[in-house]
Amino acid sequence: MNKQTLSFQAEVAQLLHLVTHSLYSNQEIFLRELISNASDACDKLRFEALNDSALFEDAPHLEVRVAFDKDAKTLSITDNGIGMSQQEAIEHLGTIAKSGTRDFMGKLSGDQKQDAQLIGQFGVGFYSGFIVADRITVESRRAGLKAAEGVRWVSGGTGDFEVETIERTARGTCVILHLRDSAEEYLNNWKLKSVIAKYSDHISLPILMEKEEWRDGELINPGDENGGRQPGSMLKTGEWETVNKASALWTRPRKDVTEEQYTDFYKTISHDSQAPLTWAHNRVEGSTEYTQLLYIPAKAPFDLWNRDKKAGVKLYVKRVFIMDDADSLLPTYLRFVKGVIDSSDLPLNVSRELLQESRDVRAIREGSTKRVLSMLEDLAKHDRHDAAAATADGVSDAAEVVDADDQAKEGKYSQFYAEFGAVLKEGLGEDLANRDRLAKLLRFASTTSDAVRVGLADYKARMKEGQEAIYYITADTLAAARNSPQLEVFKKKGIEVLLMTDRVDEWALNYLHMFDGTPLQSVAKGAVDLGKLQDEAEKKAAQEAAEAFKPVLAKLKEALKDKAEDVRVTTRLVDSPACLVVQDDGMSTQLARLLRQAGQQTPETKPVLEVNAEHALVKKLDGSVHFHDLAHILFDQALLAEGGLPQDPATYVKRVNALLV
Known part of the structure; x- marks a missing residue:
């Protein structure tokens, strides 16, 4: 009746090939998946019946039944849950939503036992039946439909499947596995019970199996008491028993x-x-x-x-x-x-x-x-x-x-x-009420800790005497953060700096300004101020250097007026000639770059160029015939050092090559 042959979605065909040819080492997971699907179908019926109790029809007690037939070599998992219409059978059993198989393939490791465990994660648990079966028959009727609107779905796990309309009085679904010769161990009451106990004991619905009892074999020669007996066997009693805790x-x-x-x-x-x-x-x-x-x-x-x-x-x-x-x-x-x-x-x-x-x-x-x-x-x-x-x-x-x-x-x-x-x-x-608890759970790499991540409480406990802030830097990678020129004075003075490299760090730290009464300070924002950690001699030397460098600063500001908001002498640099920072209330270049990569608009802001007046390259600026080129190279190199790219990379390369020649 209304029989048709349809092709699997391409991804399903790919998955079926994998299942039938590779994932044999952990066969028993198929029963876990099919019982789980049956339980879900009963849960869905119970939920839909909240608004329409007629869906229960004449079977209000929901259950899952597992049965086997040794002669036919079949194993069936039957539920009286929500069931499927013909169209639902085609959609649910012939396709996988959201490219689930492609993701599944990408996660395979080559370890067959581990790979088999992945199968349920991608909404493809039904197909695990083909691990043990060379053909699967599904008979179903959706709750609320007439008996004449049942559906039979049959596939051998190759490129297509058959669907036809059948007469089915029972609501729900029966999955019949036609087992391979290599899977005959599942035609055994004890084996099935042990697998159910291992994977499905927690399911709140009763899982029923037909009771078996031992029956002695008949006498070979009834007239002779010593004539021997035929081998005994386990025979089904016709009674069903619950084999899981069902709670x-x-x-x-x-x-x-x-x-x-x-x-x-x-x-x-x-x-x-x-x-x-x-x-x-x-x-x-x-x-x-x-x-x-x-x-x-x-x-x-x-x-x-x-x-x-x-x-x-x-x-x-x-x-x-x-x-x-x-x-x-x-x-x-x-x-x-x-x-x-x-x-x-x-x-x-x-x-x-x-x-x-x-x-x-x-x-x-x-x-x-x-x-x-x-x-x-x-x-x-x-x-x-x-x-x-x-x-x-x-x-x-x-x-x-x-x-x-x-x-x-x-x-x-x-x-x-x-x-x-x-x-x-x-x-x-997101959670302002628990912000303090969350802050204590955060961990970061730091300039003094390689293997063990540092919590904010641990950082604060070992702050130097006179240190008034928790210092941190954000970057794209740990290497970029650890080697940033902005850390040079902190390394020189032995001040620990937290290295933050997750993409979410810049956004998250907008909501965390203090920890246990101590402010968090980015080393890439504002002028460096080490307060009591910087002695008077250092402060005086920095002021004198800035005063002597004023004429060069004026020329640098003019040359870089389209790129830099300001140019100033800094004490944060030791070995590098220059670095970029932003004002205390400005958006960091790291955050601006991440937002642009995400396709969001960012305000047009210019960074501040800080130069090391004691560096040989900076000293060479004064009186150089290549002043303009050197100024732009300093700026672009500072941009590169913090993970950015020059606006015009080709021009930067030309300037560097000209100076090298």
Whole structure:
């Protein structure tokens, strides 16, 4: 009836080839993915039925059934969830949205077991069935449609698939895997139960399998008591039993959940192959009641910086699934957090619009944010303890005085910060209420620390006597920051400077002017003023040099009037002839460059050129016949040193070549 053959989207065909020819080393993940899909289908029905209870038809109890037929060599996963119409089957099983396969291919490492774990991350879990099957049949009917509007989808995992209309009385979907000879181990009750217990035990829906019992073989010669028996076998009884705990993991007491179960649950909801760094499981009571199970991943997802990617935790209300990616329950800068929040106070028909305005949601958001920050503070505390111990004699005895749980956390914050530190900084501008807590969690490279990143509290604790500011510099790369001419006087005096190289740093620091009462000062803004760190003799020498250099300064200002707002003598340079800075209230050249790269308009501003009056090249300016060319070369070289490009690179090259000749 209405049978048609259609071709797969090109990317699906590419994925199927990969699945059927490469990802065999971790076969059992196919069952995890198909049961997860079945559970999602039931959750979707439960959600849609909030507004239309007729969708339950005559089967209000949602479940997933797993069955096998040894003779036919088939394994079926059946749910009575939302089901699919014919058009939905074509769209969902024949295409992948947003080039998911291309991203999938880009993440492959060559390790088959690790690569197989990636498959769920890209919305392509259904196709993992072809790891064990040479043909898949899907029979489905969407809730609310007539029995005559069922659909059968069949494919051998090659270039096309068949779709036809069928009569199907049961609501929901049945996925029938026609197993390869190499996958016959899944035609075994014990094997299937063990895989379900490993990957799907937490699913709140009952997963049912038909009971089996041992039956002795018949006597070979009934008239002879010693005639022997035929081999016994396991036979199905016709009764179905629940083979998972069928209770949501987050609803169980913490003492009843093992670390392995927490980890397996995280891997299921996040499609991550690695264990999380840490997690928090709490029941919050008060004016707003909810349960939270929140995880901090160990690795950043491939689409962390994709602005269109939905992110957030799973929202349940009274254990009823409401939505994935509930982004209103955590601020955007914590979009890497995975987990579940189950509320007792929200209405069951909650919508995204209501989430944005609800008082209860605001309470959940604030509570969950504080919980995540507490987890990070706990990790950071152990990292700092580790670093302090390592500086004493180069050997740490700390492990002897901390418990096993503390030891497990050592080094994890550094791992977290390397993956998510740049995202965390966004919170300085987004979350004013927690800005001080976030500032204490930030870590930076510095001029005196290579391997260990420095926190602002640690920096302040070792500031020099008389130092009145926390100094920092921003740059495109760590090498550019570390070798910037603007750091020369600070290195000479042994003053530590923080090196900030994340693209978000310039924006974030607009919201962080003070830390614990100490101002943050960019070494590339304003005239250098080291205050009490600069002695009177140095100040007097600088004033005399500036006075003697006034005639040359006047000529430099005239020559560079189209490029520089001002030209002045500086004390910040030791080995370099010149550098660029901006006024205290001006936009840094680094930020202006980043905004232009992002396609945004920036105000027309000119930097200040500071020159080292003691440098041989600067001294040579006075009376030089090449004054104009040297002046422009000084400016362009200063621009290059801080990561910029001359407005006219060709002219710069000509000037340098002329002087070289």
